[in-house]
Amino acid sequence: MIRVISAALVLTGFLSMSAGADEAARTAALETMDNFLAGFNARDEQAWADSLLFPHVRMASSSVVVYPDKAAFVEAMDLDAFAADTGWRRSTWDDMKIIQASDQKVHVQVIFSRFNADDELMASFDSLYIIERVDGRWGVRARSSFAP
Numbered sequence: 001m002i003r004v005i006s007a008a009l010v011l012t013g014f015l016s017m018s019a020g021a022d023e024a025a026r027t028a029a030l031e032t033m034d035n036f037l038a039g040f041n042a043r044d045e046q047a048w049a050d051s052l053l054f055p056h057v058r059m060a061s062s063s064v065v066v067y068p069d070k071a072a073f074v075e076a077m078d079l080d081a082f083a084a085d086t087g088w089r090r091s092t093w094d095d096m097k098i099i100q101a102s103d104q105k106v107h108v109q110v111i112f113s114r115f116n117a118d119d120e121l122m123a124s125f126d127s128l129y130i131i132e133r134v135d136g137r138w139g140v141r142a143r144s145s146f147a148p
Contacts, residue, residue, distance in 0.1 A: 025133070032138045036129075087116045109128055127147070
């Protein structure tokens, strides 16, 4: 037997799940996002890696990269080279919306922008970040972006 569920019922259930999720988890997720961007903008690969959980997954540019641990991530990153190659100076969160949350995991819909040395907008990208709590610590487990 196939059951038909109205869109209103599905939407109501989805909003209830998100709205009723632990407020502490939401706060921790947004703080994690701020730490992620602070490390990135400071070009501090260690601080950036501290905002992540491992294994860490990045989906972008039609590829999936899995960093098994912090050492592998830091070794693969060179934010000074990234800046030199692209003209990037800093990034901003333009919009962050928690779309799903529980006391252990939060999905954050993001729009971020990259700016050059003259503080001119280079590009903006839609992304999805998955923040998890593991052993009492929150971090970015995975991110999917339309950025290159």
